Amino acid sequence: MALRAALGAMQAGLPEQVHQLLGGLLQRQPVPAEVQFVAGSAAYELQHYGEAVERLTAAVNAAPERFLAHSSALGFAHHKLGEFAQASECFERIVAVAPEAYKAHYGLALVALADGRLGEARTALERCLALQPDYEKARFAEARLLEAEGRDAAALAAVEQVVLAWPSHDEALYLMARLLARAGRQAESEAVLERRNKVYALRESLAALAARLGTPDDGPGVRLALAEMHLRLEERAEARKVLEGALRLYPGQPQLVAALERLVGSPPATALTPPPAAETLDEALGDGGDGGDGGEGGEGGDGGDGDDGDDGDDGNTAGDTDG
Numbered sequence: 001m002a003l004r005a006a007l008g009a010m011q012a013g014l015p016e017q018v019h020q021l022l023g024g025l026l027q028r029q030p031v032p033a034e035v036q037f038v039a040g041s042a043a044y045e046l047q048h049y050g051e052a053v054e055r056l057t058a059a060v061n062a063a064p065e066r067f068l069a070h071s072s073a074l075g076f077a078h079h080k081l082g083e084f085a086q087a088s089e090c091f092e093r094i095v096a097v098a099p100e101a102y103k104a105h106y107g108l109a110l111v112a113l114a115d116g117r118l119g120e121a122r123t124a125l126e127r128c129l130a131l132q133p134d135y136e137k138a139r140f141a142e143a144r145l146l147e148a149e150g151r152d153a154a155a156l157a158a159v160e161q162v163v164l165a166w167p168s169h170d171e172a173l174y175l176m177a178r179l180l181a182r183a184g185r186q187a188e189s190e191a192v193l194e195r196r197n198k199v200y201a202l203r204e205s206l207a208a209l210a211a212r213l214g215t216p217d218d219g220p221g222v223r224l225a226l227a228e229m230h231l232r233l234e235e236r237a238e239a240r241k242v243l244e245g246a247l248r249l250y251p252g253q254p255q256l257v258a259a260l261e262r263l264v265g266s267p268p269a270t271a272l273t274p275p276p277a278a279e280t281l282d283e284a285l286g287d288g289g290d291g292g293d294g295g296e297g298g299e300g301g302d303g304g305d306g307d308d309g310d311d312g313d314d315g316n317t318a319g320d321t322d323g
Contacts, residue, residue, distance in 0.1 A: 010045075013245040016214030018042035031055075033062035044073040052077040069098035076106045084111050086096035101130035101219050106138050113145060121145050126268075136166050152179055170199040174299060204231055220246060220253045228260060239263060 002025055009017040018039060019026065025035045040055030056074040059067045063094035075090035088111045094104040122145060128138045140162045146155035156179040162172045173196035180189035209226045211216055223246035230239035243260040250256060 003034060003038065006042075010038065012042060012248050013241045014248065015042035015045035015216075017249075018182060027284075030062075033059045033067065033215060034275070036062070037067055041073060044077055047080075049077040049080045053081065053083075068093060069101060072103045072107060075104065078145050079107065079110060086272075087111050100131060102128045102135065102138075105131070106135070106141065109138070109141055109145075113141065113148065116148075119143065120149055134165075136162060136169075139165075140169065143172070147175065147179065152182055155179055155287060156183065168199050168235060169201060170196050173199060199233065202229060206233070220250045220256055224255055224259055227263075231263075236263065315317075 002022055006018045006021040009015065009021055019042065021033055022039055025032065026039060027297055028035075031039075036055045037059035038050050040059060043049075043055060044052035045188065051138075052073060056067075056071055056077065060071050060074065071090065072094060075087045075094065078084070078087035078090060080093055087107060091104045091107040091111070094101050098104070105124050105128035109121045109128060111120035111125060112118070121141075125138055125145065126141055128135060129142070131140070143155050143158035143162060146158055156176065159172050159176045159179065160269070162169060163176055166172065177189045177193040177196060180186075180192060206226070206229045209222060209229060212222050213226075223242060227239040227242040227246075230236075230242060240260065240263055243263065246256050247253065247260065
């Protein structure tokens with residue numbers, strides 16, 4: 001029952017609830033592999049990358065035939081920690097057993113791009129996009145790769161398409177501003193950079209709210225503010241996920257109900273009822289979900305080049321069906 005409840009929390013976008021729900025299962029010695037996998041997936045979603053590496057590694061080592069193909073979060077956690085060799089090894093192992101795992105190909109591209117191995121990055125990106133042509137993160141990585149190859153005009157065209165599809169992608173906006181400036185289009189560059197800085201500030205506020213989840217400061221107001229912040233970033237799907245998850249914790253809370261009804265445009269009961277949780281971990285893994293991935297490794301705050309940028313989602317995590 002505890003594992004099923006934890007899976008339900010992951011599917012509802014409530015990773016901060018997982019450790020509490022797993023309870024005594026985490027105290028067993030050894031911790032069961034499926035418990036390690038779910039707890040490690042939750043740790044990744046909460047950006048606790050060290051714990052994610054420890055738990056997901058334990059799960060994969062205990063049952064590679066069950067978990068290896070679904071362990072992209074382990075590779076991305078290594079990547080977040082700057083452990084590029086371990087990340088690359090993890091992604092290579094995944095694509096060896098699951099060549100259709102497009103996010104693992106994307107991970108290989110990120111590592112190769114960070115190392116300046118542009119040919120390998122190109123090959124990995126092409127494989128990723130052949131499997132998932134509309135994968136926006138890979139499209140942004142392609143724009144970065146084009147810039148690294150010295151193909152600024154093509155990079156600008158590529159990143160403009162990313163921004164059209166993903167208006168609140170602050171790293172893409174920063175790259176676009178840089179490429180416009182390099183092309184001599186200074187006024188356009190400054191306008192895009194101003195837009196990017198506003199988005200970046202919203203993301204900082206979003207991160208501050210997210211840090212309060214599962215703490216004594218949590219509550220309906222925090223969840224509502226988090227959803228509203230996603231809406232300001234034009235992320236309606238994320239806003240709805242936050243509200244539906246909040247209504248699992250605070251059933252019938254009037255402000256949350258009203259906000260979700262406004263978001264979906266009507267008050268159907270189905271909008272307030274989350275989908276049934278997977279009965280077993282194997283069912284969750286077989287649900288077609290490929291989880292999220294680490295960020296594109298893009299730009300830093302306030303206009304400076306950064307290291308290992310993140311936009312919030314990723315890894316082949318249990319219960320997450322956001323492909």
